[in-house]
Amino acid sequence: METRSKSLLSAEGIRKSFLFRGSVSTVLDNVNFSIEEGEFVSIIGPSGCGKSTFLELLAGITLPDKGVIRSYGADITGKTGILGYMPQDDLLFPWLNTLQNILLPVKVKGRNTSQATKQIEALLPLFGLQNHIGYHPHQLSGGLKQRVALLRTYMNSTKVLLLDEPLANLDSLTRSQLQTWLKTIVETLKLTVILVTHDIDEAILLSNRIELMSKNPGNFTRSIKVPVQTALEDSLQIELKNIIKAEFLEL
Ligand SMILES: Nc1ncnc2c1ncn2[C@@H]1O[C@H](COP(=O)(O)OP(=O)(O)OP(=O)(O)O)[C@@H](O)[C@H]1O
Numbered sequence: 001m002e003t004r005s006k007s008l009l010s011a012e013g014i015r016k017s018f019l020f021r022g023s024v025s026t027v028l029d030n031v032n033f034s035i036e037e038g039e040f041v042s043i044i045g046p047s048g049c050g051k052s053t054f055l056e057l058l059a060g061i062t063l064p065d066k067g068v069i070r071s072y073g074a075d076i077t078g079k080t081g082i083l084g085y086m087p088q089d090d091l092l093f094p095w096l097n098t099l100q101n102i103l104l105p106v107k108v109k110g111r112n113t114s115q116a117t118k119q120i121e122a123l124l125p126l127f128g129l130q131n132h133i134g135y136h137p138h139q140l141s142g143g144l145k146q147r148v149a150l151l152r153t154y155m156n157s158t159k160v161l162l163l164d165e166p167l168a169n170l171d172s173l174t175r176s177q178l179q180t181w182l183k184t185i186v187e188t189l190k191l192t193v194i195l196v197t198h199d200i201d202e203a204i205l206l207s208n209r210i211e212l213m214s215k216n217p218g219n220f221t222r223s224i225k226v227p228v229q230t231a232l233e234d235s236l237q238i239e240l241k242n243i244i245k246a247e248f249l250e251l
């Protein structure tokens with residue numbers, strides 16, 4: 001008998017294969033996953049295990065060969081625009097300024113732009129962008145660009161964000177500042193987040209739960225609950241890191 005999940009978001013029995021130069025490779029097979037409202041789940045796994053592919057499926061950008069994506073039980077497989085998705089190589093349009101870049105999904109959806117502009121203006125200080133509204137991407141630092149992309153993702157969606165390595169390619173200081181900032185944003189705006197990352201410390205800092213993924217075909221192999229940060233002692237942090245590292249020697 002089929003059991004239908006009523007989670008905020010669930011993936012059930014997902015298989016995804018790609019045909020490349022005449023041969024089929026199964027990237028994900030029988031993948032099951034769910035997340036509840038207000039959870040922050042990080043996905044960690046080796047390069048090429050299918051993390052980005054999985055987020056694309058959740059975002060409805062690609063279709064699974066088998067299985068279903070649900071939100072509160074409703075089938076949302078292949079439906080875009082329901083969840084906020086920030087791809088691994090999210091690009092801002094170089095000819096648009098900060099405000100125009102953030103407004104783009106609003107325009108594409110045909111929503112009222114003056115109302116959205118007011119909402120964006122109110123959010124700018126929280127995203128630390130109030131002084132860069134007229135700047136074009138080449139005039140912004142890497143950290144600022146990521147914040148513009150995050151605000152754009154937020155404006156595009158409900159309160160569910162799928163973030164594919166949003167803080168990669170930043171220097172470690174900027175990265176650690178943005179991790180703290182992201183934590184504040186998520187708490188302030190009461191977001192539900194799925195974050196793909198290679199950074200174990202980042203996952204421990206930000207998540208309530210870490211899902212480890214294996215390769216060939218990709219699937220979730222282990223789920224680790226992260227205790228509340230204030231109660232997280234150094235020894236526990238080291239233990240968590242060792243558990244994750246033991247699964248992936250390459251990380
Ligand atoms: N459109 C496609 N056509 C063919 N193969 C693809 C396609 N998209 C992804 N793949 C393959 O699927 C596998 C998983 O790719 P994916 O980008 O999901 O990995 P990942 O876990 O996000 O890796 P990374 O950590 O490096 O970002 C890779 O072997 C990749 O080459």
Ligand SMILES: [Mg+2]
Pocket residue numbers: 051052053088164
């Ligand atoms: Mg990826």
